Amino acid sequence: MVPVAELRPELAAFLTVLARGRRLDAEEVEQAVWLRVVERSRAGGLPRDRRAWLRGIVVREVLAAGRYTRVETPVGRVPQRHRTPEEHLLAAERRRAVRRALARLPGRCPQLMTALAESPELTYRQLADELGVPRGSIGPTRSRCLACLRALLQGHRP
Numbered sequence: 001m002v003p004v005a006e007l008r009p010e011l012a013a014f015l016t017v018l019a020r021g022r023r024l025d026a027e028e029v030e031q032a033v034w035l036r037v038v039e040r041s042r043a044g045g046l047p048r049d050r051r052a053w054l055r056g057i058v059v060r061e062v063l064a065a066g067r068y069t070r071v072e073t074p075v076g077r078v079p080q081r082h083r084t085p086e087e088h089l090l091a092a093e094r095r096r097a098v099r100r101a102l103a104r105l106p107g108r109c110p111q112l113m114t115a116l117a118e119s120p121e122l123t124y125r126q127l128a129d130e131l132g133v134p135r136g137s138i139g140p141t142r143s144r145c146l147a148c149l150r151a152l153l154q155g156h157r158p
Contacts, residue, residue: 004037004050011054018062025124031136032061101152108133109145116142 012030019026036057040046047053083091102110108131115127128135 004046004054007051007054010051011058014055015058015062018058019065022062022066024062024065025139027136028139029058029061029065031140032065033057036061097153098149101149104152105145105148108141109148112138112141113145113149 011033012026015030015033016026019029033054037046037054102113105113111131112127112133115122115131119127122130124135124138127138133141
């Protein structure tokens with residue numbers, strides 16, 4: 001039986017090819033694959049044919065990530081119509097509510113969400129360097145933070 005760690009180079013190469021074809025971040029998908037490996041090993045052990053099992057997990061994770069990823073195409077600046085005083089007031093109140101909710105987020109969420117909002121041009125690698133966190137954790141952390149922020153803004157506890 002081949003130890004799982006010895007399959008990593010082969011797995012990473014396979015994953016890179018699949019992820020590139022779907023415009024996905026291979027490192028982020030790889031992190032999800034290793035999470036599945038840990039979950040399975042804790043739940044009752046790994047199967048005998050680990051190579052085939054891991055390749056199946058890679059394919060499933062790439063397909064799952066592709067379902068939730070969309071390619072964004074910048075369209076340039078959209079001209080804005082003149083806003084009424086009421087619209088200005090409502091927009092200012094929404095900004096205040098978001099700032100209050102950001103301050104109540106747990107852990108590194110306020111720092112990450114602020115960095116994403118203030119510097120949308122930064123890549124995940126640049127954000128990771130700036131925040132001192134692993135690059136592969138930016139996406140999953142961002143998702144959790146957005147879910148918490150959504151809950152706070154809707155009046156629920158995160």
